[in-house]
Amino acid sequence: MDFSIRQQIYYTNKNRASIQEIAEGLVALDSLIRQTPNVLEALFPGYKIASVEIYLDEFRAGSLWEDLVVKFIFGSQENFDKAIGEARESLGLESVMSDPQVLTAIIIAMVLAGGMYQLGKRSKEKKAAIEANNNTIIQIGSGMVGLDAEEFSALIDNAIKDKNQLARDAVRIVKPAKGDPDAQIEFGDNPGLTITNAAVRAMPEYAQDPESEELVEDFDDLLLELRAIDLDHTKSGWRVRAPDLGDRRIKLQLDPAVRPDDLFNRRQIRGRVTVVFQPNKAGQRVPRLVFLREVIEEGE
Structure with missing residues (x-):
């Protein structure tokens, strides 16, 4: 049994992004979304996702528009029904299924967390710009699932298994927007669920590999x-x-x-x-x- 959630991502570039940057950004987004089941399972205790699949449903050039379908697979109808029942008793899994903005908030929070992790101790000013954007996303996301902001932020942070990979993915996801000094990245039609221009400019240019x-x-x-x-x-x-x-x-x-x-x-x-x-x-x-x-x- 599975359920699918649409995600629409819009890079407001006026300058063109390279094919390589777009391709690397899509691969990085696929990699990041594959970490979201850890967050969802922490958000909805007792609900186990067997696998996740990501499809590119539509792609439009010019100002870059990506329309994705994210499919979460439970493995069986019994597992799905059990998850739905337990989730209804806690936060309401059906809200995630009917409202893609919960997953959107998680994805953006993970991207921004990855950017801050990549910056590390460097450039306090840039880190502050990303953190300001992240605080807004955390406030919106926590309100959707009925948690306070600190709980929601800690839940996401603790659920991320590979912070080095997250940091590399975050930089590559934002990279196509960095060619335009005025660009931001919008998700769906909620103006609050945005990677702001200030955060885009503050993100590192390169994904630093700790092993190198x-x-x-x-x-x-x-x-x-x-x-x-x-x-x-x-x-x-x-x-x-x-x-x-x-x-x-x-x-x-x-x-x-x-x-x-x-x-x-x-x-x-x-x-x-x-x-x-x-x-x-x-x-x-x-x-x-x-x-x-x-x-x-x-x-x-």
């Missing part, structure tokens, strides 16, 4: 000396030297909002950047990639 021991750090004003440029490709063929980080040439990648033509014929710039470091054999931090988010013009 990479470190990602933001710099608000870093001098870059341009060593190689390729006006036809913004993700390859660019190299810079950052004197504050050492003498080696580093791969440079441009944010979609940065115009390559603006860098042509310039020997050096100052920019707001994200730098990916990797330790060498001596344990020293070595810059591997510079992601240029914004060029700082003189007088700023």
